[in-house]
Amino acid sequence: MTEPISSSYGKTVRNALLGALIASGLTVPLYWLSQSIISAYADKPLPDSNQMAMTISVAVRTLVMGGSILFTALFVFVAIGLLLLALQTALQWLRNGSHESAVNAEDKE
Numbered sequence: 001m002t003e004p005i006s007s008s009y010g011k012t013v014r015n016a017l018l019g020a021l022i023a024s025g026l027t028v029p030l031y032w033l034s035q036s037i038i039s040a041y042a043d044k045p046l047p048d049s050n051q052m053a054m055t056i057s058v059a060v061r062t063l064v065m066g067g068s069i070l071f072t073a074l075f076v077f078v079a080i081g082l083l084l085l086a087l088q089t090a091l092q093w094l095r096n097g098s099h100e101s102a103v104n105a106e107d108k109e
Helices: 005-043 051-108
Strands: none
8 A cells, every 4th residue: 555665766856857947948948938028128118208108117027027027036046945955855765775685684694
């Protein structure tokens, strides 16, 4: 019914690495999208005929650029976190694996 501990560590490491690969793969297009949004807004001048239109335009530009940068940073942090999780799980597996083999050797004697 339950899986051996070593196989659950292997699945967790594999899933974490796969998730990190997917997250980092999504980061690159999001970065390009953020750069194109920022350059598109930099090329267009603000409306200067009305103060209210200028204020709204600045607010919208800030929200759109901030949102795109936020999503990009989110996927970067997810990829880094999943890589660290894979590393931590692999280290725990190595520590517990060597401990279990020593315990098994003592039990056989």
